[in-house]
Amino acid sequence: MNNFRLHNPTRIHFGKGQIEALTNEVPADAKILMTYGGGSIKKNGVYDQVLRALKGRNVLEFSGIEPNPTYETLMKAVEQVKTHKIDFLLAVGGGSVLDGTKFIAAAALWEGSDPWTILTGDAPVKKALPFGAVLTLPATGSEMNSGAVITKKATGDKLAFGSLVTFPLFSVLDPTTTFSLPPRQIGNGVVDAFVHIMEQYLTYPAQAAVQDRFSEGLLLTLIEEGPKTLANPNDYDSRANMMWAATMALNGLIGAGVPQDWTTHMIGHELTALYGLDHAQTLAIVLPSVMHILRKQKGAKIIQYGSRVWGINSGSESERIDQAIAKTRHFFESMQVPTTLKAYKIDSSAIPKILEGLKRHEMTAMGETGAVTLEVSAKILEACL
Amino acid sequence: MNNFRLHNPTRIHFGKGQIEALTNEVPADAKILMTYGGGSIKKNGVYDQVLRALKGRNVLEFSGIEPNPTYETLMKAVEQVKTHKIDFLLAVGGGSVLDGTKFIAAAALWEGSDPWTILTGDAPVKKALPFGAVLTLPATGSEMNSGAVITKKATGDKLAFGSLVTFPLFSVLDPTTTFSLPPRQIGNGVVDAFVHIMEQYLTYPAQAAVQDRFSEGLLLTLIEEGPKTLANPNDYDSRANMMWAATMALNGLIGAGVPQDWTTHMIGHELTALYGLDHAQTLAIVLPSVMHILRKQKGAKIIQYGSRVWGINSGSESERIDQAIAKTRHFFESMQVPTTLKAYKIDSSAIPKILEGLKRHEMTAMGETGAVTLEVSAKILEACL
Numbered sequence: 113m114n115n116f117r118l119h120n121p122t123r124i125h126f127g128k129g130q131i132e133a134l135t136n137e138v139p140a141d142a143k144i145l146m147t148y149g150g151g152s153i154k155k156n157g158v159y160d161q162v163l164r165a166l167k168g169r170n171v172l173e174f175s176g177i178e179p180n181p182t183y184e185t186l187m188k189a190v191e192q193v194k195t196h197k198i199d200f201l202l203a204v205g206g207g208s209v210l211d212g213t214k215f216i217a218a219a220a221l222w223e224g225s226d227p228w229t230i231l232t233g234d235a236p237v238k239k240a241l242p243f244g245a246v247l248t249l250p251a252t253g254s255e256m257n258s259g260a261v262i263t264k265k266a267t268g269d270k271l272a273f274g275s276l277v278t279f280p281l282f283s284v285l286d287p288t289t290t291f292s293l294p295p296r297q298i299g300n301g302v303v304d305a306f307v308h309i310m311e312q313y314l315t316y317p318a319q320a321a322v323q324d325r326f327s328e329g330l331l332l333t334l335i336e337e338g339p340k341t342l343a344n345p346n347d348y349d350s351r352a353n354m355m356w357a358a359t360m361a362l363n364g365l366i367g368a369g370v371p372q373d374w375t376t377h378m379i380g381h382e383l384t385a386l387y388g389l390d391h392a393q394t395l396a397i398v399l400p401s402v403m404h405i406l407r408k409q410k411g412a413k414i415i416q417y418g419s420r421v422w423g424i425n426s427g428s429e430s431e432r433i434d435q436a437i438a439k440t441r442h443f444f445e446s447m448q449v450p451t452t453l454k455a456y457k458i459d460s461s462a463i464p465k466i467l468e469g470l471k472r473h474e475m476t477a478m479g480e481t482g483a484v485t486l487e488v489s490a491k492i493l494e495a496c497l
Numbered sequence: 498m499n500n501f502r503l504h505n506p507t508r509i510h511f512g513k514g515q516i517e518a519l520t521n522e523v524p525a526d527a528k529i530l531m532t533y534g535g536g537s538i539k540k541n542g543v544y545d546q547v548l549r550a551l552k553g554r555n556v557l558e559f560s561g562i563e564p565n566p567t568y569e570t571l572m573k574a575v576e577q578v579k580t581h582k583i584d585f586l587l588a589v590g591g592g593s594v595l596d597g598t599k600f601i602a603a604a605a606l607w608e609g610s611d612p613w614t615i616l617t618g619d620a621p622v623k624k625a626l627p628f629g630a631v632l633t634l635p636a637t638g639s640e641m642n643s644g645a646v647i648t649k650k651a652t653g654d655k656l657a658f659g660s661l662v663t664f665p666l667f668s669v670l671d672p673t674t675t676f677s678l679p680p681r682q683i684g685n686g687v688v689d690a691f692v693h694i695m696e697q698y699l700t701y702p703a704q705a706a707v708q709d710r711f712s713e714g715l716l717l718t719l720i721e722e723g724p725k726t727l728a729n730p731n732d733y734d735s736r737a738n739m740m741w742a743a744t745m746a747l748n749g750l751i752g753a754g755v756p757q758d759w760t761t762h763m764i765g766h767e768l769t770a771l772y773g774l775d776h777a778q779t780l781a782i783v784l785p786s787v788m789h790i791l792r793k794q795k796g797a798k799i800i801q802y803g804s805r806v807w808g809i810n811s812g813s814e815s816e817r818i819d820q821a822i823a824k825t826r827h828f829f830e831s832m833q834v835p836t837t838l839k840a841y842k843i844d845s846s847a848i849p850k851i852l853e854g855l856k857r858h859e860m861t862a863m864g865e866t867g868a869v870t871l872e873v874s875a876k877i878l879e880a881c882l
Contacts, residue, residue: 113511113512113734113737113738113741114512115511115512115513115514115515116509116511116512117508117509117510117511117518118508118509118511119506119507119508119509120505121504121506122504123502123503123504124501124502124503124504124753125502126498126500126501126502126503126753126754127498127499127500127501127754128500129500130500319734319737319738320737320738321717321718321721321722321738321742322714322715322718322738322741322742322745325711325713325714325715325717325718326710326711326714328710328714329707329710329711329713329714330707330710332706332710333706333707333710336706337706349498349704352498352704352705352754353498353704353705353706353707356498356707356754357706357707360707368509368511369511369512369737369741
């Protein structure tokens, strides 16, 4: 096991009716900016529950944070924060709203010249407005971590940042808020959480028994509960298990003390930036090909994954790896997320453009060993067609 | 899944050489009381490493915190804290030193008349001195939770307390500090962590998929790594996995959103108070009998445990339960912790005394459903002979 530091200060309020917890969690005298997306929270009752919990408080609103939240939109919120001297942010939505709110929190107190440098990583984020979250879409894990991914519309750059000061102070996770999600978002959420786990798990053996067992337990949970949430949207326990699994998939716990990959995400970000695919769609396309092309480097862990998660215990090593990849692909497809570029009407002419993006973002030695050069990325993309 | 709140603010520094982290973690101007036990830290180099990391700081010492730390001893430390105006505690040792230090932290700022009321629970603990820990014995989980168990020598009472202000600010977990542990403490640590998991897992099905999978993963880790640490004391990865599993076993994570039992611990505390048995020895005696006597109430979870942890997938329900109990007992014995009262030369004359203690401590409706009356406890104890 590698050395690690672990600290996760976010307070979790999990379960039915927990939006009430906002009354005590949000400081009574705060000047609050409530951030949200396209307005689905007004249809499913979450908006009303939040305002009820904050009755009598000073609440302004910023809506319109889009999926793959953009710098351009978020800077408008930063303006509003400054104009109205906002001192507390409350994100109500899914990962995009949460990620966007983390950026607003950091950019509002940013003292450098250009807040985009928060994303390019030229200077560390040392201050941010305090913020909390009400999660309505389990997928990204943003509710219990300090990371965010932001897109610059003008250039098509999609980059990540994180800092010790951008953990939510608290997050409310009420599974009933997810009952009204459309199937596409449910499927995407399951795939997103699944691939988060794989990025931290499917590398090389690192003698980290707890982290491996936890990762496998989360994968098994998604495999068992994902189809149930699609088939039966109002099944509380499946929703709750799905929601909690997605949080645990990316809150630092399973990634502590182990090597990590993130190749699939980096290639996926380019696909979203260029073609507007949903984040999870890009992951469903890329992961099976990453497993296939890196089958030697990742062989031992793919075989362990096949055995412990899918019960694949016979056949040659190569056959087991093939079976594990096939099971993974089939699972994504069963969650209604197609796994080839062709299914999204993207052909081989995309490959040079994606490689160009990777090069521009200095993604030329990716993965747990740095072995994923542009040449290897090209092979991965060819296998995605 | 039940509703829950989860918040664990402890910062973990895990790995070789991490005692160095004290230099930054302990406030530079603090007046520090370093608390420890019988002095084994002077033999294994931990004491020296700690003082090196705190070179130039204001450090006093309080040694002699015993296994099953006593109120009487700890109150002497409280006096020292008050006399020397100590404002930071640093616990260096195992669960007893950590638990004792939590009590010192709370008692030093206690405003009620008698600090023993912290244990009887008559008034909540709202203030405590800040403290950190260097863990040298993986077992109790005290390094990442807010609970402590303290014994009053005068009366033989062994009681627990916990509060939001008694989480360690940080804990250093360096697996190499555990290389020199004697086999008895290794075995005890594995059994202690194992039973912590079972108290939170082996109740009734609560549709908490992640918590179940995490619990099973920790049990599997202990089963695989425990014997390796006994056989090969200097195996770093086994020590590391054992240490991290014991922390995860009782830091609030696997117990969030599920029913909990704790019958085994409550009966075990009486056994230690009356006969001086090691804490883990009492757990190894009591748990198999709790499983046997409560086999109906716990049947579904015992069968799940048997299948997922021990691979018991055939036979009648009753046979599977018997096999799961036998496997558990055998595992404890393989860790060199005997599992009957007889092995510790305790006979049936102990039973009325233990029941008297349970009655005095109002442990008359224990377990996840409150069904463990004194009558049921008597049956459990008879099965322990």
